[in-house]
Amino acid sequence: DADVTQTPRNRITKTGKRIMLECSQTKGHDRMYWYRQDPGLGLRLIYYSFDVKDINKGEISDGYSVSRQAQAKFSLSLESAIPNQTALYFCATSDYRVQETQYFGPGTRLLVL
Amino acid sequence: GNSVTQMEGPVTLSEEAFLTINCTYTATGYPSLFWYVQYPGEGLQLLLKATKADDKGSNKGFEATYRKETTSFHLEKGSVQVSDSAVYFCALTVYSGGGADGLTFGKGTHLIIQP
Numbered sequence: 001d002a003d004v005t006q007t008p009r010n011r012i013t014k015t016g017k018r019i020m021l022e023c024s025q026t027k028g029h030d031r032m033y034w035y036r037q038d039p040g041l042g043l044r045l046i047y048y049s050f051d052v053k054d055i056n057k058g059e060i061s062d063g064y065s066v067s068r069q070a071q072a073k074f075s076l077s078l079e080s081a082i083p084n085q086t087a088l089y090f091c092a093t094s095d096y097r098v099q100e101t102q103y104f105g106p107g108t109r110l111l112v113l
Numbered sequence: 114g115n116s117v118t119q120m121e122g123p124v125t126l127s128e129e130a131f132l133t134i135n136c137t138y139t140a141t142g143y144p145s146l147f148w149y150v151q152y153p154g155e156g157l158q159l160l161l162k163a164t165k166a167d168d169k170g171s172n173k174g175f176e177a178t179y180r181k182e183t184t185s186f187h188l189e190k191g192s193v194q195v196s197d198s199a200v201y202f203c204a205l206t207v208y209s210g211g212g213a214d215g216l217t218f219g220k221g222t223h224l225i226i227q228p
Contacts, residue, residue: 033215035215035218042219043216043218044218045215090156092216100206101162104156104157
């Protein structure tokens, strides 16, 4: 089984809808991250969390919110989706003892119409 | 702020050719440097890393040396294979008070190896 899982893997939604992307990990890591990937732009950090009580904004947090429900779960919400949020979204985790190295999930492809 | 610049792609090479993908960075503080690889339809995988100046990261025949004087971390491989076709991302992270922040990525270099 994969160590970092993301659901759903693909999602189509309409402008103005609220959607949630979920991430779960079995690696026992304390740190979790959300990134989005756009063609020609690489990956950009949306939010990150060092533990259940810690949430930090990344480079492009506007229009997004997150919830760290447990050490193993970190969800990303789009409160009112817009077409320029169409992207590939990745969750990642890291261990505080080797915190430089991040492990990525398979990604969620989101299309906002 | 932090930033990573890597060569634009696609880069097309013949099998067994020598590969170099350039990467330079700017960072506040002392960054750790990484190369990640993304195969078609998959997430990112760590290829190699270096955490201090003059360190050399290596894996699967790929190498990169952390050059503080030139703020560079170029990826090299002596003889590429078709299976190396993928998108390669250079990235860095810098520690803040609470720990390592998220990664700052370059835009990615698409590598295509022809038989």
